Amino acid sequence: MAYKQIVYQRAKEELERRRKKAESENDARRLKVISICPEISRVEGEIASYGLDAVKALAMGGDAEKYIRELSLKSLAAQSRKKQLLRENGFDENYLDIKYTCLRCKDTGSQGGYFCDCQKKEVINQAKLLLGETAPVKSCTFEKFSLSYYPDVVDPVLGISQREHMASILNFCKDYAQNFTRKAQGLVMYGGTGLGKTHLSLAIANVVIEHGYGVYYGSIQNIMEALEKEHFGRKLVSDESEKEAITSADLLIIDDLGVEFITQFTTAALHDIINTRLLRNLPTIISTNLEMDEIYEKYTQRIASRLFGSSLPLAFCGKDIRQIK
Helix, strand or coil, rough: CCCHHHHHHHHHHHHHHHHHHHHHHHHHHHHHHHHHHHHHHHHHHHHHHHHHHHHHHCCCCCHHHHHHHHHHHHHHHHHHHHHHHHCCCCCCCCCCCCCCCCCCCCCCEEEEEEEEEHHHHHHHHHHHHHHHHHCCCCCCCCCCCCCCCCCECCCCCCCEEEEEEEHHHHHHHHHHHHHHCCCCCEEEEECCCCCCCHHHHHHHHHHHHHHCCEEEEEHHHHHHHHHHHHHCCCCCCCCCCCCHHHHCEEEHHHHHHHECCCCHHHHHHHHHHHHHHHHHCCCEEEEEECHHHHHHHCCCCCHHHHHHEEEEEECCCCHHHHHHC
């Protein structure tokens, strides 16, 4: 998984928040119980002392094993007494157990030196939340992609209806997302505005993230602004490298290629991104309103040939869905 560091940090903070919340709520329950039945505090003291004595006994040698068994029996008896007192005072016998969200790792995120499943799930959740800060991922799913906006009459150029053509692209994108790996082929989604390119690229992102892969999404303008800011030293040194995040993401999605202001810097940066990811064998999805010949005309031969030489072109057709809506 190649997520941005902020994703891991946010996941860690969320697990810590859960753990502290569970322990704080347990402290409140304990105060309530002790105010009604002070004897429980004494019994808890006994349980704690038996545990401490067992640890000390490990260094005794000789009859330590027998002594530890005796302490264990006393501890079990005290725990049984604690549960009895809780029941007698109207509480569930497990009322004072800390209610961690994950009982396996107790909301630490680690189990046996490895990531607990709960942390893996939270990393995925935080990755989706981070993506949602810059893109409408919740509304851009395969289920919400409607083919009804595309004409259902035979297109003389396509030989089939635009709806059939877009249905084949939709099904292709579904398969692409379900079978995604870091060695997947790149895609270039091209065609006019409002045809669903951004929607389907983000629908792919939704599924890919759920499968545990890191996705970096950005419009070409935002990506170039971030790289320019980093290149010319207008960011904190402690900040994560934007360039490294872009070039190492499991999947990079560049939206709206062609709307950026072309400069020597943007041309060089775009070539660097594409070339670096090709060398790392990592897939990139690019959406653009430009036609293929316009891409060759607007960008250098080096960029265009790398784009189409390593990516599968998907031609979107139809009328601007935003205008139809």
